[in-house]
């Protein structure tokens with residue numbers, strides 16, 4: 001120890017900041033404090049005191065229309081789904097207390113995987129504890145050292161984190177830019193393994209990917225393709241399989257990633273695939289192996305919901321109508337939107353800045369409407385967004401009420 005500094009020799013510091021690992025968060029803390037000092041309600045701390053239905057809750061003691069959930073198909077209160085959860089809770093208990101590869105695979109997990117295989121018409125399905133973990137696990141496991149991941153720069157955090165967890169080279173390209181993607185693929189050594197990662201719907205602006213063209217390019221360079229269909233499952237495509245189905249290219253997708261936390265109406269994630277060696281994933285995919293499996297009640301609700309989503313064409317149509325009606329109505333009232341036309345169940349309203357965005361968010365809440373306030377780093381191009389996500393259970397009348405609320409709030413805040 002002669003050359004080192006012993007504990008007692010260390011200079012005493014009175015600088016409270018020194019060594020504080022939290023000091024890196026100071027700019028964010030300051031931004032939050034400034035925002036709250038301006039008197040607005042905390043947009044990231046809302047409590048749903050009671051949930052009345054997929055489209056209504058009590059927030060701050062007030063009945064509120066929900067326009068900022070991912071409950072696209074309104075399955076959370078479906079009587080069959082709720083009954084299946086209750087039954088599994090009494091039959092199998094509250095949790096599995098173990099990993100899928102040890103004591104955590106119950107009959108319900110297998111049934112849920114069977115429901116997914118039937119829903120997608122694919123050979124293999126693997127259920128994860130969240131969609132986040134599905135991306136983390138599949139991406140980091142299939143693309144290893146010496147392989148390349150080519151991904152859209154606006155990919156969801158779980159995709160980026162999957163890239164960080166693995167050892168592949170990461171090659172991002174400009175959002176939805178087919179030429180930029182091809183340029184990246186062309187530069188990668190021909191013999192290297194390649195994975196192209198895309199999303200069906202990009203959740204911030206609600207825009208969809210040109211999957212047909214992109215997948216054709218990927219295949220030209222012998223790349224495997226993974227598509228995250230988190231925001232399209234259950235809604236987009238003839239059978240609700242997603243954007244790849246709608247664009248007629250689902251058979252060319254090697255891995256579809258999805259979640260139970262949106263249209264399915266519970267929690268969990270999955271990957272489906274036709275790859276003949278897919279089952280080996282169950283032994284080598286760390287975010288699958290080293291975590292507890294979903295509770296029996298959750299997989300029972302998921303399986304029931306997925307089976308019902310297969311036969312929901314009427315609800316899908318109504319959700320499209322809602323989305324188009326809201327998009328057109330907001331545009332007509334002078335709001336700036338994330339897409340020219342409605343492309344999904346998400347309609348993003350672009351705010352001039354965070355301050356105005358927060359003020360508008362609060363004004364809408366006072367009107368009795370909940371939307372998502374989204375801000376960087378979650379949003380592209382430093383945008384502040386009021387993200388509206390529609391539900392198949394919103395009535396035509398509710399959409400009209402929502403538009404009136406937007407108009408009044410927009411005028412009060414001075415946005416329109």
Ligand code: PMP
Pocket residue numbers: 130131132133135156158199203228230231259260261267268269
């Ligand atoms: N992928 C995308 C595109 C998402 O938007 C999300 C969640 N918002 C996820 C994956 C993760 O899903 P989960 O909530 O099941 O973790």
